[in-house]
């Protein structure tokens with residue numbers, strides 16, 4: 147069994163503006179680039195998971211290493227529950243600004259509400275969105291129980307269901323990477339005080355009819371996620387997500403992901419890239435603002451970020467990256483993204 151608990155980790159010396167190669171790469175991804183629909187976004191069927199695990203593992207591995215992003219169908223979360231999670235999120239975002247501000251983001255803890263405070267290193271302008279994040283150990287004072295009595299339970303229930311799906315996918319990667327099946331489940335333990343996986347509800351604002359589209363403004367600027375694996379839920383007809391595989395980043399060719407309410411779009415994040423010694427490259431993605439002639443309506447999405455617990459050390463078998471705790475890792479990324 148591989149030891150993933152805390153031990154002394156040498157402090158890494160910053161070698162660049164941000165101290166992490168991932169962030170330096172990200173700063174080069176802010177341009178418009180070009181669009182291509184030539185890439186295949188593979189859909190992987192998770193039904194009958196236990197019986198078909200070997201076959202599913204091969205499909206996930208091929209999609210993750212060839213392209214890096216993929217979609218899950220028959221993932222086991224009932225459509226009603228997904229729809230309810232969106233209704234729950236929309237209910238929160240519809241609250242008056244002053245009320246939402248009572249549950250403001252706890253800096254550095256990925257918990258609570260923020261609006262227009264995330265500035266991606268790639269573009270340098272604030273994402274045109276508000277978000278509400280649930281990170282289980284840090285939710286004190288952040289639940290709107292007084293006005294939305296069912297919100298808390300629904301969010302926690304959905305978070306747990308997302309974690310189950312993420313752990314199933316990660317158990318397949320564990321097999322291929324030579325870790326035991328439960329390696330990642332131990333590293334994302336909801337009973338641990340160091341748990342830091344996050345459920346994030348997102349609301350990208352509708353663009354007013356009289357607003358001029360601005361090419362430098364993004365709903366979400368180009369980035370890779372900090373985590374091991376992201377599950378992203380979208381609504382039919384609310385597009386804008388574009389992806390660029392990590393290994394093709396230099397070409398800056400972006401593929402639109404057509405939203406579909408019954409699939410989960412997955413990204414490999416930077417933690418898994420490190421843990422796999424780059425065998426599983428993390429993926430760039432962004433959400434573009436409506437351009438001339440495009441639908442200006444709001445976009446809602448929900449992301450689950452499987453982020454290893456704070457006390458877990460991320461270190462691949464070949465020592466390509468210096469060991470770092472998941473806590474240090476996430477803190478550096480948050481510091482580069484949130485000015486306040």
Ligand SMILES: O=C(O)CCC(=O)C(=O)O
Pocket residue numbers: 346348366371378387431432433447448449
């Ligand atoms: O809303 C989306 O489609 C993408 C969100 C995202 O990439 C993020 O929050 O990291």
Ligand SMILES: [Fe+2]
Pocket residue numbers: 369370371431
């Ligand atoms: Fe992301």
